[in-house]
Amino acid sequence: MTQTISMPVWAFVLIILFAGVTFASHFLFPSVRWFFRKRAERVIARVNKNLQRPIEPFKLALRYDMIQRLIYDPEVTQAVVDHARANNVPENVAFETARSYAREIVPSFSATAYFSIGIRLARWLSKSLYRIQLGRLDRKRMAEIDPDAAVVFVINHRSNMDYMLVTYLAANAGALSYAVGEWARVWPLSPVIRSMGAYFIRRNSRGALYRKVLARYVQMATRAGVTQAVFPEGGLSLDGRLAAPRTGLLNYIIEDFDPARREVIFIPVALNYDRVLEDTILIAAHKAGTRRFRPPLVHVLRRVGRHVWQRITGRFQGFGTASVSFGEPLELSSFAVTAQGDVTQALAETLMQRIADVTPVPGVPLVARHVLADAPVTTAQIMQDVVGSLAMLAQRQVPRPRRATADVVTEALDRLQARHLIARDGDLWRVTELGRPVLTYYANSIAHHFDIPADAAPVSASRQT
Numbered sequence: 001m002t003q004t005i006s007m008p009v010w011a012f013v014l015i016i017l018f019a020g021v022t023f024a025s026h027f028l029f030p031s032v033r034w035f036f037r038k039r040a041e042r043v044i045a046r047v048n049k050n051l052q053r054p055i056e057p058f059k060l061a062l063r064y065d066m067i068q069r070l071i072y073d074p075e076v077t078q079a080v081v082d083h084a085r086a087n088n089v090p091e092n093v094a095f096e097t098a099r100s101y102a103r104e105i106v107p108s109f110s111a112t113a114y115f116s117i118g119i120r121l122a123r124w125l126s127k128s129l130y131r132i133q134l135g136r137l138d139r140k141r142m143a144e145i146d147p148d149a150a151v152v153f154v155i156n157h158r159s160n161m162d163y164m165l166v167t168y169l170a171a172n173a174g175a176l177s178y179a180v181g182e183w184a185r186v187w188p189l190s191p192v193i194r195s196m197g198a199y200f201i202r203r204n205s206r207g208a209l210y211r212k213v214l215a216r217y218v219q220m221a222t223r224a225g226v227t228q229a230v231f232p233e234g235g236l237s238l239d240g241r242l243a244a245p246r247t248g249l250l251n252y253i254i255e256d257f258d259p260a261r262r263e264v265i266f267i268p269v270a271l272n273y274d275r276v277l278e279d280t281i282l283i284a285a286h287k288a289g290t291r292r293f294r295p296p297l298v299h300v301l302r303r304v305g306r307h308v309w310q311r312i313t314g315r316f317q318g319f320g321t322a323s324v325s326f327g328e329p330l331e332l333s334s335f336a337v338t339a340q341g342d343v344t345q346a347l348a349e350t351l352m353q354r355i356a357d358v359t360p361v362p363g364v365p366l367v368a369r370h371v372l373a374d375a376p377v378t379t380a381q382i383m384q385d386v387v388g389s390l391a392m393l394a395q396r397q398v399p400r401p402r403r404a405t406a407d408v409v410t411e412a413l414d415r416l417q418a419r420h421l422i423a424r425d426g427d428l429w430r431v432t433e434l435g436r437p438v439l440t441y442y443a444n445s446i447a448h449h450f451d452i453p454a455d456a457a458p459v460s461a462s463r464q465t
């Protein structure tokens with residue numbers, strides 16, 4: 001046993017490698033996993049003390065376990081069998097297809113990523129880019145919401161900043177689980193969004209197997225009381241108006257709803273901005289008649305570089321106001337009893353109407369509406385029209401600017417002029433050729449409050465009655 005033996009160098013290297021792998025798998029990796037698991041448990045315990053709705057155990061389940069639970073669900077299993085028969089493929093092939101859908105949908109929530117990184121990033125971005133204004137919020141009504149109910153925030157979709165803004169403002173309510181579109185499935189964005197608890201959806205998929213896997217995930221999350229956030233319009237508004245709701249996710253929730261098991265409460269959320277970061281991209285997509293809008297990388301880098309330079313030189317003044325309002329919560333059990341006809345469609349329309357009712361009116365959309373008159377308009381006339389519109393909005397209790405009217409009008413005109421959307425000739429303001437589609441886009445976001453088309457002329461408050 002004490003004799004010296006010789007062996008090839010490659011064999012010695014292999015032995016060392018195998019020994020290293022064995023040590024890591026049996027001692028090092030379990031120790032590292034234990035360390036991070038204990039650290040995560042401490043983070044969750046600390047965070048839950050400050051949340052109105054503690055993080056649900058469903059969100060904390062391992063992603064692998066959640067995928068297994070989903071693909072072995074009886075309804076998904078039956079859908080696999082039906083898919084195999086309909087497409088004349090072996091069941092094991094159909095099962096792997098379902099597994100790939102589950103991997104695509106199921107998030108990998110990290111409380112550390114959400115509360116230590118995500119919320120801080122959302123707060124910094126929101127407050128550094130915008131002046132945040134909270135519109136309508138009935139705090140007493142929100143406090144009365146059943147803590148055991150599954151809460152679903154239903155939000156109009158104006159910008160990709162919506163995610164950041166709502167995450168920041170709802171930070172104390174709990175960890176939101178967003179339904180995000182295919183735009184977010186690109187690396188390195190995908191793993192970050194998964195760690196924030198978002199789940200991916202294919203908005204245009206018509207496959208029965210995919211829809212069943214998605215439906216069961218949404219239903220499981222709702223049964224478990226996960227706080228969710230959905231955008232019923234199915235994508236960003238291309239023309240600025242509220243779009244007709246798409247009912248897929250709402251229908252999944254209603255199909256599995258059992259009031260004896262858990263109440264579901266929908267909270268309408270309305271957002272509006274003085275400046276939507278993607279406005280020109282969305283307008284171009286609307287003009288082209290397609291939702292496939294992806295700006296060239298050079299264009300994105302140029303805009304980011306310009307923004308960074310403005311910050312370095314101290315010339316960045318922000319993008320104005322970002323306003324958020326919360327509508328009247330809706331309890332599904334009560335609504336389902338009183339609804340007539342198609343419950344899902346009625347629910348979607350009711351929620352969209354509640355969003356419309358509380359949609360905020362920032363300064364730029366309001367001023368854009370009045371500048372869109374065919375003839376050039378004076379500053380005094382704009383001021384008079386804005387005063388009249390604000391009085392009407394106040395009667396209807398619509399969220400509106402809280403600052404002095406003169407400040408609102410002056411800032412809005414300055415912002416529009418800086419972007420070359422309007423031009424000044426003496427005391428007259430006229431819309432430039434570049435500006436008309438952009439101003440119409442912003443005016444459309446509040447047009448429903450005035451019950452006439454946004455670009456209809458004349459728009460003077462004195463002539464709206």
